[in-house]
Amino acid sequence: xxxxxxxxxxxxxxxxxxxxxxIDRFGPPSALKxxxxxxxxxxxxQVLVALHTAGVGIWDASIRxxxxxxxxRPKFPLVPGTDGAGTVAxxxxxxxxxxxxxxxxxxDSGCYAEYVALDADxxxxxxxxxxxxQAGAVATTGLTALQGIDALRLRRSQxxxxxxxxxxxxxxxxxxxxxxxxxxLATASGREAAxxxxxxxxxxxxxxxxxxxxxxxxxxxPDGIDAALVLTGGDxxxxxxxxxxxxxxxxxxxxxxxEPRRRPKIRLFAYDGEAGPREFAQLARAIDGARxxxxxxxxxxxxxxxxxxxxxxxxxxxxxIELQIRRGQG
Numbered sequence: 170x171x172x173x174x175x176x177x178x179x180x181x182x183x184x185x186x187x188x189x190x191x192i193d194r195f196g197p198p199s200a201l202k203x204x205x206x207x208x209x210x211x212x213x214x215q216v217l218v219a220l221h222t223a224g225v226g227i228w229d230a231s232i233r234x235x236x237x238x239x240x241x242r243p244k245f246p247l248v249p250g251t252d253g254a255g256t257v258a259x260x261x262x263x264x265x266x267x268x269x270x271x272x273x274x275x276x277d278s279g280c281y282a283e284y285v286a287l288d289a290d291x292x293x294x295x296x297x298x299x300x301x302x303q304a305g306a307v308a309t310t311g312l313t314a315l316q317g318i319d320a321l322r323l324r325r326s327q328x329x330x331x332x333x334x335x336x337x338x339x340x341x342x343x344x345x346x347x348x349x350x351x352x353x354l355a356t357a358s359g360r361e362a363a364x365x366x367x368x369x370x371x372x373x374x375x376x377x378x379x380x381x382x383x384x385x386x387x388x389x390x391p392d393g394i395d396a397a398l399v400l401t402g403g404d405x406x407x408x409x410x411x412x413x414x415x416x417x418x419x420x421x422x423x424x425x426x427x428e429p430r431r432r433p434k435i436r437l438f439a440y441d442g443e444a445g446p447r448e449f450a451q452l453a454r455a456i457d458g459a460r461x462x463x464x465x466x467x468x469x470x471x472x473x474x475x476x477x478x479x480x481x482x483x484x485x486x487x488x489x490i491e492l493q494i495r496r497g498q499g
Contacts, residue, residue, distance in 0.1 A: 183217070183258055184208055189282035190474035190492070191246035195235030198478035201281075203471070204246050209279075209286035211261035216289050218273060222305025223253035223280040225469075225477045225490040226337060228424070232278075233478060240278065250280030254295055254304035255495070264289045266446070272301075276308040276444040281474055283494055293449025296456045303463040306337070306489040307456070313422050313442035314341035315455050318349070320420040320438045321396040325350040328390050330409060333400030334371060335362035337489040338422070340464050342398055343369045348459035354389055356382070356409075362487045365464060383408035393417070402427050464488030 191204045211217040229249045231237035253275045257267045267273065272295040279285045295304045317338075323329055329346050333339045334355035346353045347370035356377035357366045363374045375385045382405040386394075393414035399406065399421035407430060413419060415434040423439050431437050455461075466488040469477040477490050 187283040189248045191248045198475045201475040208284050211286045213262045215261040217259040218255045219258040220253045220255035221301040221495040223250045223492045224306040248279045252308035253280035274308040296453045310337045314338045317398045317420045318345045323349045323351045327395040328352045330397040331355045334366045339400050344459045377403045377405050
């Protein structure tokens with residue numbers, strides 16, 4: 170059921186069971202199967218979210234194949250999915266921050282499902298300018314992009330390199346950096362990726378796979394660059410980072426491999442995208458301030474989660490892959 174952004178919603182009946190894309194064992198994309206599972210009930214301090222969309226990220230693939238186990242020993246069937254968007258269907262005791270029917274972002278595990286019960290602190294309100302399609306792909310990536318840009322403490326007219334700008338995090342980071350009036354130099358491989366990154370506001374784009382990548386960057390910033398956000402590894406990465414001037418800053422989310430090496434007189438930050446009421450409020454303000462656009466590379470129905478992961482593993486995804494769980498953009 171689609172819910173308008175302004176109309177007061179009616180409480181919907183919550184079914185006893187739900188559909189979810191889950192795994193019974195770690196494995197390749199084909200391990201993801203459509204399951205019928207009990208609908209979770211929200212406990213104290215939790216909300217039950219009826220999901221409309223869910224983002225598909227490389228971290229989900231790491232959970233699926235067992236290479237990353239954020240919650241320790243897994244319990245099967247295991248439902249992946251670390252972010253999505255939907256409406257509040259029910260609230261547990263002690264939750265006052267949300268209304269039934271309110272549009273929310275989810276940032277926790279278990280989002281490849283029709284319903285997910287989450288701690289209220291892992292849920293944020295959907296910014297007014299986003300529909301469910303965009304919102305479902307923005308929680309994890311938006312928090313990661315914004316907190317990386319904030320760590321760089323960019324000032325107006327400073328030059329920042331965003332290395333890996335065409336991916337799910339990079340496309341948002343470009344826009345957040347431009348909202349700070351920085352000069353954005355970006356790496357993107359291929360014509361489609363480069364065109365997208367320029368359209369999102371990058372002042373110049375170089376192909377990191379080119380043998381001349383470092384020299385191109387040197388010509389674009391002959392006096393050096395002030396800061397860099399590293400979102401992927403690559404053969405030219407260290408050469409590009411050698412152009413960060415003394416006193417500059419380099420930030421990268423944990424999980425980037427290989428990690429950038431340390432350099433004298435340059436501040437290096439590794440970070441995780443954190444979620445909480447304050448962080449979600451900051452993200453909402455930044456989304457509105459940047460007039461954020463969320464590039465969606467492909468949308469699959471929940472029953473085709475395995476195909477979404479297979480596409481993810483083929484690589485070079487420009488933007489974000491998403492699962493559509495319910496109809497209606499809200």
